[in-house]
Amino acid sequence: MHVLVLGGTTEARRLAGLLVAELPEGTRVTSSLAGRVAGPRLPPGEVRIGGFGGAGGLAAWLRTHRVDALIDATHPFAGTISFHAAAGAAAAHVPLLALRRPGWVPGAGDDWHPVASLEEAAAVLPALGRRVFLTTGRLGLAAFAGPNGLWFLSRSVDAPEPPYPARMETLRDRGPFTLEGERELIRRHRIDVLVTKDSGGAATAPKLAAAREARIPVVVVRRPPVPEGVTVAGTPEEAVSRLRAQLGHPG
Incomplete structure (x- = not known):
C-alpha cells in the first residue's frame, strides 16, 4: 500500500509519523513538500519536494507511483493545491482525505x-x-x-x-x-x-x-473553503482512523 501526504505543516509531520508507525508493515508513506520554505523539517517516511504541475500532473503521479490513498494535510490557506488534490484524486480514482486543524474562535475580550x-x-x-x-x-x-x-x-x-x-x-x-x-x-x-x-x-x-x-x-x-465533497479530519489521529476505514483496515 502507498499513501501520499501533501504536507509541510506540523500536523502533516505528526500524521506521517503515525502512518509509518501504525499502518501495516511494508506500507509506503510519501510526504510531498512544496519547497517554499528553506530547510524544512522533514517528516518520517519518504519525502519528495516540489509541485506536480497542476491537477493533471498530480493525477499522473498518483497513477505512476500506484498511490492507494491521498491525504491533503497542507496549510489551511493553501487553497490552490487543495482543489488540485480534489481534481487529481478524482481523475486517478484515488480516495482523498483532508486534514484541517480547527480554526480559532474569538473569546471574551477579543476585538x-x-x-x-x-x-x-x-x-x-x-x-x-x-x-x-x-x-x-x-x-x-x-x-x-x-x-x-x-x-x-x-x-x-x-x-x-x-x-x-x-x-x-x-x-x-x-x-x-x-x-x-x-x-x-x-x-x-x-x-x-x-x-x-x-x-x-x-x-x-x-x-x-x-x-x-x-x-x-x-x-x-477567513479560511478558503475545503473542496466540496472532501471528507475532513480535524487531527492526525482522526485522519489515520478515517484512512483505515477507507482502505478497509480498521486496525
Whole structure:
C-alpha cells in the first residue's frame, strides 16, 4: 500500500509519523513538500519536494507511483493545491482525505475584525491602528504595499521578497511562539493592531492572547473553503482512523 501526504505543516509531520508507525508493515508513506520554505523539517517516511504541475500532473503521479490513498494535510490557506488534490484524486480514482486543524474562535475580550482576503485586511487597517504586527507570512505582502502611512512588523520563516510596505521591519522566526514573547514584541514595537490568517493550532495562537491582553484589534483573514465533497479530519489521529476505514483496515 502507498499513501501520499501533501504536507509541510506540523500536523502533516505528526500524521506521517503515525502512518509509518501504525499502518501495516511494508506500507509506503510519501510526504510531498512544496519547497517554499528553506530547510524544512522533514517528516518520517519518504519525502519528495516540489509541485506536480497542476491537477493533471498530480493525477499522473498518483497513477505512476500506484498511490492507494491521498491525504491533503497542507496549510489551511493553501487553497490552490487543495482543489488540485480534489481534481487529481478524482481523475486517478484515488480516495482523498483532508486534514484541517480547527480554526480559532474569538473569546471574551477579543476585538476581532474578520475579512475575506489580505486586500480587505489592508483596506480596514487605517481605521484600526498605525503600527501593525503582520503575521500572514512572506507571501502576499504586496497587498499592504500601498501608500497607507502605516508601519509594519512582518514575521515569517524566510525573508520576504518585494513588493512589500516601504515602512516595514522584518522578523525571521519560526513557531511555536510563547505568550511572554508575543507580549514583549507588542510592547517593544508599540503594536496597536494585529493581522493574522485563521490558521488555527496552538503553535501561533499566543499572539491572540497577547493582543487580547493589550486590548488591540485583530484583523482575521477567513479560511478558503475545503473542496466540496472532501471528507475532513480535524487531527492526525482522526485522519489515520478515517484512512483505515477507507482502505478497509480498521486496525
